[in-house]
Amino acid sequence: MKVATLLAAIVGVASAAPGQLVSKRALTPQDINPRTGCPGYLTPGEFEFPHYITQISKSQPDKAFGPQYFGVFTPNDVSSIFSFDIPASRAGANCTLEFFFPTQSQLKTSSYTYSGAGSFFFTGYNPGSCPNAETTYNNQPKPGPFPPFPPVHMEPGNAYTIDIGPCWVGAGTCVAGLTSTNDTNFSFFQDYDECPIGIYTGYSYL
Ligand SMILES: *[C@@H]1O[C@H](CO)[C@@H](O)[C@H](O)[C@H]1NC(C)=O
Ligand SMILES: *[C@@H]1O[C@H](CO)[C@@H](O)[C@H](O)[C@H]1NC(C)=O
Numbered sequence: 001m002k003v004a005t006l007l008a009a010i011v012g013v014a015s016a017a018p019g020q021l022v023s024k025r026a027l028t029p030q031d032i033n034p035r036t037g038c039p040g041y042l043t044p045g046e047f048e049f050p051h052y053i054t055q056i057s058k059s060q061p062d063k064a065f066g067p068q069y070f071g072v073f074t075p076n077d078v079s080s081i082f083s084f085d086i087p088a089s090r091a092g093a094n095c096t097l098e099f100f101f102p103t104q105s106q107l108k109t110s111s112y113t114y115s116g117a118g119s120f121f122f123t124g125y126n127p128g129s130c131p132n133a134e135t136t137y138n139n140q141p142k143p144g145p146f147p148p149f150p151p152v153h154m155e156p157g158n159a160y161t162i163d164i165g166p167c168w169v170g171a172g173t174c175v176a177g178l179t180s181t182n183d184t185n186f187s188f189f190q191d192y193d194e195c196p197i198g199i200y201t202g203y204s205y206l
């Protein structure tokens with residue numbers, strides 16, 4: 001096998017692995033919705049807003065943060081858990097986990113603070129095992145069947161596809177994941193009133 005062919009084969013296999021970062025979509029003009037002027041796009045009726053957001057802290061492992069509206073991250077300490085309810089009726093769709101990160105100037109009611117190198121880590125919990133008011137670092141949802149997703153470098157002005165997979169995995173229940181960082185302070189208000197910011201699950205049908 002020629003080196004180029006072998007490389008293509010390896011890359012092909014790697015890009016099909018569960019949890020692989022599928023694409024980093026820079027916010028090019030094609031991504032600007034002509035009606036809203038927003039980067040990235042959530043088709044109305046075809047996405048889920050996180051049903052529950054909470055934090056956990058490694059340095060305060062028994063602290064329960066309860067329901068939160070913000071995603072909050074500090075290096076190697078505070079991480080955020082985002083949980084989605086996937087209706088049983090979506091079993092036939094593909095689910096895309098996306099992170100929308102507009103620039104501050106594209107936001108009117110939401111805002112964020114961000115400093116650091118922007119390395120983020122995403123890990124999925126077991127479908128059906130989701131956070132609640134008792135969730136702490138020491139009392140997290142059950143680990144999922146998949147290895148951690150590769151680290152993602154996230155910075156303002158981009159939208160990121162974290163993963164694409166069949167929705168049946170979580171249809172009829174909840175699916176939650178942990179997002180953490182080793183080098184960044186980041187706090188944002190999860191919102192889509194203007195330009196979407198934060199993490200969403202989108203549905204697609206070929
Ligand atoms: C994160 O915030 C803490 C506390 O304010 C600060 O000490 C640290 O330098 C910050 N780190 C980065 C990468 O911004
Ligand atoms: C954070 O994690 C990334 C990816 O594993 C690594 O390359 C980087 O050196 C880490 N940064 C720090 C400050 O530990």
Ligand SMILES: *[C@@H]1O[C@H](CO)[C@@H](O)[C@H](O)[C@H]1NC(C)=O
Nearest residue numbers: 092093094165166204205206
């Ligand atoms: C989901 O994605 C896979 C891989 O791209 C594709 O083969 C399949 O047709 C998609 N299913 C739907 C419902 O779009």
